[in-house]
Amino acid sequence: MCLFQSVMNYFPEEVLEHVFDFLTSHRDRNAVSLVCKSWYSVEKFSRKKVFIGNCYAVNPERLIARFPRLRSLILKGKPHFADFNLVPHDWGGHVYPWIEAMAKSRINLEELRLKRMVVSDESLKLLAKSFPNFKSLVLVSCEGFTTNGLAAIASNCKFLRELDLQENEVDDRKGHWLSCFPESCTSLVSLNFACLKGEVNAAALERLVARCRNLRSLRLNHALPLEVLQKILVQAPQLNDLGTGSFTHDPNSETFIKLKNAVKNCHSIRSLSGFLDVNGRCLPAVYPICANLTALNLSYAPGIFSNELTKLIRHCKKIERLWILDTIGDKGLGVVANTCKELQELRVFPSDLYGVGNAAVTEEGLVAISAGCPKLNSILYFCQQMTNAALITVAKNCPNFIRFRLCTLNPIVPDAATNQPLDEGFGAIVQSCKGLTRLSVSGQLTDQVFLYIGMYAEQLEMLSIAFAGDSDKGMLYVLNGCKKLKKLEIRDSPFGNMALLSDMGKYETMRSLWMSSCQVTLGACKTLAEKMPRLNVEIISENEGGAGEVEARLDDRDRVEKMYLYRTLVGPRTDAPDFVRTL
Amino acid sequence: MSTEIRSILSEMEFSGCLKTDLTLGLPGGAPPKPGSKRGFSDMVDLKLGASCDHDEVSVSTPPPTKAQVVGWPPVRSYRKNMMKSCKYVKVAVDGAPYLRKVDLEMYSSYQQLLAALEDMFTCLTICNVMNERKIMDTANGIEYVPTYEDRDGDWMLVGDVPWNMFVETCKRVRLMKSSEAIGLSPKTASNGLSMNR
Numbered sequence: 001m002c003l004f005q006s007v008m009n010y011f012p013e014e015v016l017e018h019v020f021d022f023l024t025s026h027r028d029r030n031a032v033s034l035v036c037k038s039w040y041s042v043e044k045f046s047r048k049k050v051f052i053g054n055c056y057a058v059n060p061e062r063l064i065a066r067f068p069r070l071r072s073l074i075l076k077g078k079p080h081f082a083d084f085n086l087v088p089h090d091w092g093g094h095v096y097p098w099i100e101a102m103a104k105s106r107i108n109l110e111e112l113r114l115k116r117m118v119v120s121d122e123s124l125k126l127l128a129k130s131f132p133n134f135k136s137l138v139l140v141s142c143e144g145f146t147t148n149g150l151a152a153i154a155s156n157c158k159f160l161r162e163l164d165l166q167e168n169e170v171d172d173r174k175g176h177w178l179s180c181f182p183e184s185c186t187s188l189v190s191l192n193f194a195c196l197k198g199e200v201n202a203a204a205l206e207r208l209v210a211r212c213r214n215l216r217s218l219r220l221n222h223a224l225p226l227e228v229l230q231k232i233l234v235q236a237p238q239l240n241d242l243g244t245g246s247f248t249h250d251p252n253s254e255t256f257i258k259l260k261n262a263v264k265n266c267h268s269i270r271s272l273s274g275f276l277d278v279n280g281r282c283l284p285a286v287y288p289i290c291a292n293l294t295a296l297n298l299s300y301a302p303g304i305f306s307n308e309l310t311k312l313i314r315h316c317k318k319i320e321r322l323w324i325l326d327t328i329g330d331k332g333l334g335v336v337a338n339t340c341k342e343l344q345e346l347r348v349f350p351s352d353l354y355g356v357g358n359a360a361v362t363e364e365g366l367v368a369i370s371a372g373c374p375k376l377n378s379i380l381y382f383c384q385q386m387t388n389a390a391l392i393t394v395a396k397n398c399p400n401f402i403r404f405r406l407c408t409l410n411p412i413v414p415d416a417a418t419n420q421p422l423d424e425g426f427g428a429i430v431q432s433c434k435g436l437t438r439l440s441v442s443g444q445l446t447d448q449v450f451l452y453i454g455m456y457a458e459q460l461e462m463l464s465i466a467f468a469g470d471s472d473k474g475m476l477y478v479l480n481g482c483k484k485l486k487k488l489e490i491r492d493s494p495f496g497n498m499a500l501l502s503d504m505g506k507y508e509t510m511r512s513l514w515m516s517s518c519q520v521t522l523g524a525c526k527t528l529a530e531k532m533p534r535l536n537v538e539i540i541s542e543n544e545g546g547a548g549e550v551e552a553r554l555d556d557r558d559r560v561e562k563m564y565l566y567r568t569l570v571g572p573r574t575d576a577p578d579f580v581r582t583l
Numbered sequence: 584m585s586t587e588i589r590s591i592l593s594e595m596e597f598s599g600c601l602k603t604d605l606t607l608g609l610p611g612g613a614p615p616k617p618g619s620k621r622g623f624s625d626m627v628d629l630k631l632g633a634s635c636d637h638d639e640v641s642v643s644t645p646p647p648t649k650a651q652v653v654g655w656p657p658v659r660s661y662r663k664n665m666m667k668s669c670k671y672v673k674v675a676v677d678g679a680p681y682l683r684k685v686d687l688e689m690y691s692s693y694q695q696l697l698a699a700l701e702d703m704f705t706c707l708t709i710c711n712v713m714n715e716r717k718i719m720d721t722a723n724g725i726e727y728v729p730t731y732e733d734r735d736g737d738w739m740l741v742g743d744v745p746w747n748m749f750v751e752t753c754k755r756v757r758l759m760k761s762s763e764a765i766g767l768s769p770k771t772a773s774n775g776l777s778m779n780r
Contacts (some may be wrong), residue, residue: 084654131588167661195661280734300665304736350656353663382656411655466655491654571757
């Protein structure tokens with residue numbers, strides 16, 4: 001036993017606990033618990049926040065046994081490609097068993113944050129009833145609940161501070177969930193219901209806002225007209241984060257003038273979003289607060305034309321996070337580059353999802369941004385075309401990328417100038433950006449790009465591949481080279497059994513691997529599952545017919561359409577539907 | 584990747600249709616069939632047809648397989664649903680006691696829209712005069728000119744721009760009495776709306 005350890009053992013546990021309180025990162029706390037038995041024990045009982053990146057990697061019982069005093073839980077369910085309709089609807093990711101188990105064990109749950117999970121009204125009702133100190137519910141890209149579940153939360157959670165619904169599919173029963181917040185509720189700090197489609201009682205909302213003096217973040221939904229926004233801003237000038245509902249009105253009306261005045265009074269707004277249904281001529285109302293904005297999300301506002309967008313952006317000199325549509329155009333991105341010198345994160349989403357319009361951005365916009373915004377470190381960019389030269393320039397201008405996601409609207413488009421694959425461009429990105437942790441590639445790509453990724457992307461944790469590569473070699477380069485890889489998702493690429501089986505142990509160092517429309521066969525997946533008992537290897541069929549049919553149809557030599565594998569401590573899951581077979 | 588998808592994508596590559604300026608114009612001016620709403624895969628066909636540089640490629644060349652690429656571009660369904668705006672605009676007819684609302688996204692051509700208006704305002708009929716359509720109240724012989732207010736607040740004559748652009752920019756529609764619309768009408772032989780879009 002080293003001197004340090006013997007010294008540390010003389011400290012009472014309370015001191016250790018106090019020291020550990022300063023460790024906020026999950027990784028640090030995980031590391032601490034590996035040092036020795038007493039540290040493990042102190043850490044275990046003092047751990048309040050737990051992050052579970054794959055809800056099927058453990059189960060509720062193990063969680064509770066391991067961290068009995070947990071107060072805050074983050075859970076993620078479906079694989080990322082579920083966002084793009086690649087995972088059938090009832091695949092899984094139910095939160096109910098977790099809530100049930102924690103309720104039974106009297107866990108003092110205060111915060112719950114869920115992503116891509118199925119949340120039923122029963123779960124929400126149980127949640128609302130079981131945890132008297134519950135404070136914060138954040139649901140991101142979840143589904144399965146209705147406004148009745150929200151009503152239960154509103155009615156029962158006496159100390160609720162945060163109800164944040166981001167991009168969920170909610171069955172809006174047009175009930176009065178908002179009116180269920182009792183008059184005694186004054187604790188709300190954050191309320192986001194922008195994703196709800198139905199009406200809410202405006203008067204109830206105004207009263208709620210008036211009595212919650214600590215309210216800092218409020219995001220309204222589409223159903224609320226400008227008049228309501230105006231009244232709310234008068235009641236809550238202290239807001240930091242505002243999501244407008246609909247933003248359209250006659251700019252000459254008295255309501256609009258009142259709105260302008262109310263906005264002027266909101267000196268604390270740093271984050272702005274919404275504009276769901278917008279009249280461009282109403283935008284000047286927000287100019288007075290633009291100078292202090294650090295975050296701006298206009299990505300749900302296709303109604304704002306490029307020139308109106310740029311006029312607005314010229315006022316936003318302090319923006320750090322900007323989400324917009326490609327209606328801004330390359331020229332508009334030039335304006336961003338000239339104006340937004342503090343920009344760190346940019347997301348440019350496609351406006352033309354149904355093939356109707358012709359708005360898009362190209363490599364020019366990206367190059368302009370990279371040249372003008374020295375602090376840029378995170379980008380998601382949907383574009384019409386790209387060139388290697390542009391990517392090489394971007395790599396030189398911005399060596400600080402931690403997230404780089406490029407999506408060409410045609411998934412296999414080559415370099416627009418030379419007709420070559422985009423291997424060299426992405427190669428430059430990974431070589432230059434030594435801190436890159438997340439990468440999505442697109443365009444015409446050969447095995448060469450994966451050689452570069454394997455060679456240079458040392459910090460890479462998540463990689464998304466679609467329609468790329470020529471052979472197993474591509475996937476092998478990545479598996480062998482990227483030591484920190486946690487999530488690999490691949491679709492429509494010619495990677496097969498050789499790549500899958502070459503280093504089976506690697507998958508235990510990763511959270512998950514998704515492969516769809518690739519060349520892996522059932523036989524290879526079976527081999528993998530047999531050799532690696534601590535992996536769940538799921539074969540997912542389309543939602544037709546039961547497991548029996550699946551088995552009858554597939555033989556070991558057949559290609560598997562969708563495979564999702566992940567490390568787990570608890571074996572095959574018990575809630576898998578018919579069309580999911582865990583080998 | 585699946586063979587169908589490879590073949591669609593490589594067809595697009597081969598015919599040089601990839602780096603395109605997508606236009607809204609229909610290839611060669613063939614109007615869509617009345618009542619047919621174009622799905623996404625048909626849009627793909629139109630893009631290919633309209634943007635090919637080759638003169639030899641006749642615009643009526645049958646497009647490649649109509650299969651879509653599932654999940655591309657990778658955009659969350661939530662976002663797709665939010666952007667799928669239903670485009671309700673007010674329709675006013677001079678002299679009518681109240682306004683109506685129509686969802687422009689329900690139609691895929693000016694023809695269809697006018698037909699719908701004809702249904703809504705039963706006093707109106709679309710008359711075929713010299714291959715051009717006019718909107719008339721046959722009971723008292725009043726002619727109407729369809730106009731609309733665009734994003735910039737200007738009143739425009741319906742029919743000048745391609746249908747899709749119209750849907751994007753139209754804020755409200757007004758059927759103006761012909762007698763008032765003298766200033767607006769272009770210097771053409773009649774006040775009728777040419778319907779070849």
